[in-house]
Amino acid sequence: MKKMLKRALAVMVVVVLALTMTACGAAKYTANNTEYVIGVSGPLTGPAAVYGVAVKNSAQMAIDEINAAGGLNGVNFKFIALDDQHDATKVAANYASLLEGGMQASLGTVTTAPGLEFSNLSVEDNVFFLTPSASGDDIPKNENGFQMCFADGNQGKVAAEYVKTLGLNSIGVFYKSDDPYSNGIYEQFKENLKGSDISVVETVFTGDASDFSTQISSLKECKFIFMPIYYQPAAIFMTQAKDTIAADAVYYGCDGFDGLAGQLDFSTIPQEISMLSHFDSNATEGAAAEFIKKYTEKYDAETLNQFGASAYDCVYAIYNAMKAAIKAGKEIPVTISASDLSDILKEQFTGEFTYSGVTGSDIKWQDNGYVSKGAIKYVLKEATK
């Protein structure tokens, strides 16, 4: 019996040791900071990795630029990106780990699916976040959350308004029913289209489907196809549909379309491709072009997309807001707690603070956390005559 007890004790000690390795003092995580810490949780691996990688690269680029220019009053910034694989379950661990790593402000999550979890967690500790691309309507529902991208519902609404002006009798829709982004936009689109006499041919796909022949044959009579989806399935759809759908049809998408150029040889597609977005990765002028140039010099051009551009803006917006707050007489020591910084930043973002950058100029934020900036209809490719 003694032997057994001894053995039990040994096993227990191992388990407890393994677990206590992580259990260190709670309380003030930021007390030992020597740099301002900004954190993000995003999909760095898995099917959505390209978005997370874009955010990670661009935010790092912005931080490096800020640090090279002397930081904030001589204090540098540090950026931590953790992988959540587009899975809400992994967010809690990431969030706690970031917080314990001294995070003072955050970019939230990269994608919508895990974003809600982050939003709910961060309000507990009052951690400010400005998400570059988690566009779900509910993401900024708490007062500590803000978006740099357009909320899905707004995108759907704007798209519906636009469609109404076209004077069409019938349009097609192609969306991904198991994706919150796609669903979020389409629901508001449908809602706002009610009352008009436009009939909608609705087609869906799910998962990683890559053969859209059925959906294409359902849509082949349509002259206008609204596609609130990401660019990879859109590229597959357009390639498979190029001869079946009328050559004078229009593919119309939202910010998810950005990046299409890397997936599609536009010259082979006869139809027009447009999107409503805040950034075009093929921009040749303005701040966007400058960002693209810097990004492609530093990183793989394939990961360039609006997620990155938006993240770049997020970092600068936080930086500028901190600068503005200091100017207004606030003190932001390097060891400031996340909650104190959050109060300062919230005041800025709901106040007079405006920001101009890659994804828009004179960007302002509403009290509910939504961004107000100009959405631009980009014609990625005109119809081939």
Added chain:
Amino acid sequence: MSTTVLKIENLGISFGGLKAVQDLNLEIKEKQLYGLVGPNGAGKTTVFNMLTGVYKPTTGNFYLDGENLTGKAQDVINQKGIARTFQNIRLFNNMTVIRNVMVGLHNRPEFKCGVFASIFRLPSYYKTEKAMRQKAKEILRIVGLEEERNNLSCNLPYGKQRKLEIARALATNPRLLCLDEPAAGMNPNETADLMDIIKFIRDEFNVTILLIEHDMKFVSGLCDEVTVLNFGTVLAQGKTRDALNDPEVIKAYIGG
């Protein structure tokens, strides 16, 4: 005249077009030792499989103590009182010897203890557990395996595995015990030992035994009546000596 335990009427089965067994009729009396013999592929094991519910007979019926059990599920037939062993030993290899026997005791009414009683460790659980262990030990003692009770059954030598299978079948408290080549793979000493055990358990457990065996010495030493099968049909039936000396039987065995 003792009562009839098993009665088989016109039993037959066919797989596709092949008639594996046809028109089998036999009657086994209480405490009888009955042999089922025949060359390879004669359909002996198929008869066992029908009697224990593995196969559903295509024709005919069989009765245990007058109750028709034809086409019943295997576990129901076992609970009604037909237990068996297998030609190629089928033990619960990852369980100890005593547990193998305790599985056999599972359905006995005296060891009733529901799932809930077990999960919540009601007093009845401790009582039945103890009683089952006791009973299992008793059975093991009879077949001479008491010493081995805590070994894994797969570590037993071949002869003992055969005995354990018999012990497990006995544990289900059968009326009729079907032994499928119990002496296969045993040396002459073990065979002689087994014959004694089989006789002993018949008396001790008050059980009727139907057995398949190739070893004619074994059969003639044990059984008072036999049925000889060949290609699924009955060649001869009756007192062991008479049936085995039937010219048809000799022809089937020697060929020609």
Added chain:
Amino acid sequence: MANMFAKIKWKHFINYIVVAIAMIVFGVMSLTGALSSSTVYLLEKIAIAIILAVSLSVVVGFLGELSLGHAGFMCIGAYLGGKASLLLEPVMGDGFLTLIVSMIVGGAIAALCGAVIGLPALRLKGDYLAIVTLAFGEIVRSIFMNTKKESFGGSLGLETPRYDKDILFIIAFVFVLITLAVLQNLIRSKHGRAITSIRDNEIASKATGINVTKYKLIVFTISSFFAGIAGVLYSFSNYTVQSSKFSYNYSIEILVMVVLGGMGSINGSIIAATLITFLDVKLQTILTGDLAVLQDLFYALVLIILVIYNNAPALKGFRETHNLKVLLDRFRKHSPADRKDDEAKWDRVPTKISMDEVLSVDLQPQTTYTPDKPKKEGK
């Protein structure tokens, strides 16, 4: 008195003791504020993983059926338990009572589904059952994915209240103890012997009078009940329940815990669940930025090496001389009378999880193929 004390089978209770001590130690640490929130999340995850692994272990390790749909039952528990807690919150508050009622609702409905999926289990063999359970899990996931926003949150998932995190992990560990108690008591009873006998030899089991149908149903039901409980705990430990989490990949992750822990070993499942969850979370939070891509690589390598080490027939001799048990034996006097209870050595479990279909090129379905194996030992 001392005699009675010595009679207790300590090894039957060792896992309760270890879990209880861990629970108390961490509970005290949490009260004194010495526990960081990342540790709390980790503990919750470990507790949930243990419940899942132990409940699956009963199906795979003791009944010998391969289930790839465990995450599906968890999904049912998470959604329905979460929904129940949402509906109950206005009536009963967000206290312990709500938690218990939600647990019962989630667990019971998951158990019901387990019974329903257990029915085909009676007809199908190992690998076919595996694919049916996988299909079941995917169906559940797909249904919850496409629900209306008002009912179960649709693709964005159901928002559920998070339980007080200082207490939830303790509750979770209590449920680990309950799971252990119920499942181990079941296994260490006559019913457990019946279940193990089905794994070891289904034909013999039937011939010995075991109602195989009944026991398969019981095992599937109880196992999915606890998967459902784990699901409800999951919904309480997260703000959102998203069905995309419960894909077959997650079922496989649970299966990996069971297999690495050793078939038929509940303690093994507990240790494997703890270590895998620990490894998973640590890799995720330590490998930041560009290093994140190494997570899966590392995990995959650990998996392959461990499985080959544990199972390769060629390494058997090496395993028997170089393993943890031998190491532990050095610290205690080994008595040959000690024998593991109901623990099946992994490489000897005659898995019904057999890959048995034969290559064929025939266009006509054939009725029966009976392999006529030669007798092991002829006479």
Added chain:
Amino acid sequence: MEIIETLLNGMSIGSTYAMIALGYTMVYGIAKMLNFAHGDVIMVGGYMLFITMASALSNPIIGLIFAVVVCMILGITIEKIAYKPLRGASPLAVLITAIGVSYLLQSTAQMIFGSAPKMVILLDLGNIEFGGLKVPVYTLITLGCSVVIMLVLSLFVKYTKTGRAMIAVSEDKGAAQLMGINVNGIITITFAIGSALAAFAGFFMLLKSPSLSNTLGAMPGIKAFTAAVIGGIGSIPGAMLGGLLMGVVEAISFKIPVIAPYTDAIEFLILIVILLVRPSGILGRKRREKV
């Protein structure tokens, strides 16, 4: 008209599944393992095509040959390193290593090729008109090729010495060994063939949808496996049949808006129903243990 069109679309989807299912069924039938890494071998084949198309030799046929060769080598390597040491161990152990290999291939691919999806345009084949119906040529080619591959495999298994040895190994490894068949050699050949089929599947998947990422093979792999089980796993014609059936079900389901979001659920439901009616799949052989 619409029905024919939907059926054709189903064939288009199903021919890809059939192609993958053929590989699954071969490996399963002989090596008796669920090779969860099969889908990821497809992905590797896809990247090999990508490398070829991005190089100076941008020819799809050379790409296909290159992909087939690389995948065969990869398949044999995986078999030798991860599966062969476990021969004789429980099938579950092999299942777990297969999953490990799957993770390994996916993360290696991301490390080498990055996270961004790649565009791989192999050939632009256009459409053919059949009385008002536009049918993409790739559909016809994929369908044709999978039928040809199925026939070749069937003939190979039935009439060549190696093929017959495969059947022998499939029925009873031990007995085959006793009859002088090199069981390990046969299993290696099986993996080589299975991986070559995966490379073909990768080619046809990219021919249809030119977007390549490291999860290319994951979901189609599972669907194709389901298809193989529906058809009766181990049966070569069954794989074909199951694949096409899955495709047609998917097409019909996508055609009806109300049930379209539940397409995956419907496909898996059909699997369950078919297995309940025929526990060994449509063309599978029912195996019964001798008592």
